[in-house]
Amino acid sequence: MLVLLAATKAALVAMFYMHLSSEKRTLAYIALTPAFLCVLLVFALLPDLGAFTRALTHTTPPPAEAHH
Amino acid sequence: MSHAAVAEHDFGLEPAESPLTPESWGKLGMWVFLAADAMSFGGLLAGYGALRYGDPTWPRPSSILGIQLTAVMTFLLICSSVTMVEALAAIRRGDRDRLERFLFLTILGGMIFLGLQAFEWNKLILHEGQSISRNNFGATFFILTGFHGCHVFGGVCFLSAILGRASRGVSGAIVVAMVAALATVGTLIVTSATFSGLVGIASAVAGGGVVFLVARLLRAPVGAYSAHHNTEVEIAALYCHFVDLIWILVFTFVYLV
Numbered sequence: 001m002l003v004l005l006a007a008t009k010a011a012l013v014a015m016f017y018m019h020l021s022s023e024k025r026t027l028a029y030i031a032l033t034p035a036f037l038c039v040l041l042v043f044a045l046l047p048d049l050g051a052f053t054r055a056l057t058h059t060t061p062p063p064a065e066a067h068h
Numbered sequence: 069m070s071h072a073a074v075a076e077h078d079f080g081l082e083p084a085e086s087p088l089t090p091e092s093w094g095k096l097g098m099w100v101f102l103a104a105d106a107m108s109f110g111g112l113l114a115g116y117g118a119l120r121y122g123d124p125t126w127p128r129p130s131s132i133l134g135i136q137l138t139a140v141m142t143f144l145l146i147c148s149s150v151t152m153v154e155a156l157a158a159i160r161r162g163d164r165d166r167l168e169r170f171l172f173l174t175i176l177g178g179m180i181f182l183g184l185q186a187f188e189w190n191k192l193i194l195h196e197g198q199s200i201s202r203n204n205f206g207a208t209f210f211i212l213t214g215f216h217g218c219h220v221f222g223g224v225c226f227l228s229a230i231l232g233r234a235s236r237g238v239s240g241a242i243v244v245a246m247v248a249a250l251a252t253v254g255t256l257i258v259t260s261a262t263f264s265g266l267v268g269i270a271s272a273v274a275g276g277g278v279v280f281l282v283a284r285l286l287r288a289p290v291g292a293y294s295a296h297h298n299t300e301v302e303i304a305a306l307y308c309h310f311v312d313l314i315w316i317l318v319f320t321f322v323y324l325v
Contacts, residue, residue: 006320010313017153017309024088027099034103038110045118 092299095306102310105219109314112215113321116208127205129323132196134188141184142319145220148177149312152227152305162295164234168283171231174308176276178224179252183272185217186259209322216318219311225249228279230304233292235283248279 015021020028089095120126129135151173158166189210192198200210225245232244255272293301 002320002324006316009316013149013309013313013316017149017312018306027088027096030088030099030103031106034106034110037107038114041111041114042117045114048118048122 092303094303095299098303098306102306105310106314109215109317112208112212113317116212116321119204119208123204129325132192132198132205133209133323134191135323137184137188138319138323141181141188142315144177144181144184145312145315148174148181149309151177152308156298156301156305159234159293159298159301160295164293167293167301168231168234171227171234172276172279172283175224175227175231175248175279176272178220178227179248179255179272179276180269182217182220182224182252183255183259183269185213185220186256189213190260212318212322216311216315219314221249221252223308223311224252226304226307228283230301231279231283233300244279244283251276251279 014031020031087093087096089099151170155167155170155174158164158170192209198206198209200207225248228248229241229245233241235244252272
């Protein structure tokens with residue numbers, strides 16, 4: 001909910017304070033490109049979430065279940 | 069016949085392609101810069117998210133960070149965006165006095181924001197024992213807020229240059245930007261030395277006053293901006309709003325979520 005509100009506020013600032021709503025559409029594409037790339041970046045990082053942090057913090061992963 | 073028409077007739081040149089921002093290439097340049105800068109912040113925020121959500125021992129931000137103080141800082145930055153909108157609206161009406169007044173308020177807002185950030189960092193480092201090298205929380209927090217603080221500092225200098233230029237051309241821009249940079253660094257030093265947010269605000273107000281007075285002293289009969297020539301003010305406003313926009317995201321992800 002908070003993230004949604006923040007994204008809405010950021011979009012309103014870009015559209016009205018930065019006049020993106022009244023500029024040419026290509027300029028909006030330029031502004032949206034980093035947002036699109038950041039979403040891609042988040043998905044690219046997803047597989048590394050646990051392993052990457054464990055490697056940095058030197059914490060051991062939870063023990064695997066013993067086979068009976 | 070205009071010069072452009074003569075050139076076309078004589079040499080068979082193609083008319084220049086209409087730019088995305090017909091009134092100024094500088095505006096297009098600022099948009100491209102902001103897109104690249106947004107990618108920098110996006111990379112930092114994505115890295116923050118990856119470290120945070122992969123670490124079950126990550127502390128709750130509200131248990132360490134002072135949310136109320138940061139909420140005040142956020143409000144201050146949003147207000148400085150509003151004063152920047154007013155500054156641009158004023159010069160589009162040809163009102164130079166209001167342009168200078170609202171530019172000054174925007175600069176002052178940025179300086180107070182930086183003073184409060186220095187106060188917050190002091191509290192975290194000296195009283196809470198946080199540091200950039202202690203853990204991932206400290207590393208991501210200080211890098212993200214520090215990178216944003218550098219942008220606010222750049223904005224203070226940029227807007228001061230615009231204020232100086234509004235008063236007296238390029239020389240005024242250089243003088244006022246240098247005074248603003250010194251005043252902001254002085255604010256940070258005073259805040260760090262006294263560990264008090266109120267002293268930070270007081271010194272930022274004093275520093276802002278010095279910037280405004282220098283701009284006034286440099287005042288000449290004809291300013292650089294008018295109702296028909298104000299693109300640089302608009303470009304500075306774009307940067308100012310971008311810094312505000314980014315802070316809303318940083319505040320949400322680092323402090324609230």
